[in-house]
Amino acid sequence: MPAPYHSIEDRLNRYLTGLTNARDVPELQSRVALYGYTPDKLNQMLAQRQQAFDLYLAQKTEYSEQHAATAAFEQAWKTAHDTYMRLIRLGRILFRDNHAIFIKLTLNEERKRTFSGWLAQANTFFSNLLSDQNALAKYSQYNTPPDAVNAAKALVVAAEQANIIQAKETGEAQQATKDRDEKTDALDSAMSEFYALAELACEDAPDLLKMLDL
Structure with missing residues (x-):
């Protein structure tokens, strides 16, 4: 009996050797x-194996891009959140006696805690602050001019864009996994039959079976 091959990479390498x-x-x-595995048939199976291998590599690339996009998003969100929270904490001090602005x-x-909830709050905060000249003037008295507020808002926008990119990369990685699995499953099935028939064809020639990695 052949040794178990658990990883996709191991199976694909084994298939290349055998075919x-x-x-x-x-x-x-x-x-x-004698069982139908002519050179033409084996070339077709080798092409199928190459397609599976290409999809395997593509899936690895997509997941690498997804991980990078996730890391970029998390960093962008943290940067935006830290800057935004400084404005929140400062505002809570400055407007503690002004109920209307405090609520506004x-x-x-x-x-x-969710990004979507956080984003909605942040956008509300910046929209209302930037439209209120009195509130902006108060912030300006404490080393936070409008330019600083706009810069903080830009960080929120950057986090939102990073989130969009992350979602795109996640979708592409999931599709790449689906494509890889569909092609690999079909190849696994074809190779299972190939190995079973090859064992039958070579049952009296163990040295030949070793060439198939059996």
Whole structure:
């Protein structure tokens, strides 16, 4: 019985060895050809194996890009959040006796933990602050001019864009996994039949079976 091959990479490498030797070793080829595995048929299976291998590599690339996008998003969110929270904390001090502005700037609210909730609160805060000249003037008295507020808002926008990119990369990685698995499953099925018939064809020639990695 063949040794177990758990990873996709191991299986694909094993398939390449078995199919190539079945095609190129004359004594082995003459035996498996009796069960329909002619050079043309084996070339077709090798092409199928190459397609599976290409999809395997593409999936690895997509997941690498997804991980990079996730890291970029998390950093962008943290940077935006830290800057935004400084404005929130400062505002809670500056407007503690001004109930109307305190509410308008959502200073009374607990910050949302989900990104979508956090983003909605942040956008509300910046929109209301930047439209209130009195509130902006108050912030300016404490080393936070409008330019600083706009810069903080830009960080929120950058976090939102990073989140969009992360979602795109996640979707592409999931699709790449689906494509890889569909192609690999079909190849696994074809190779299972190939190995079973090759064992039958070479049951009296163990040395030939070793060429198939059996």
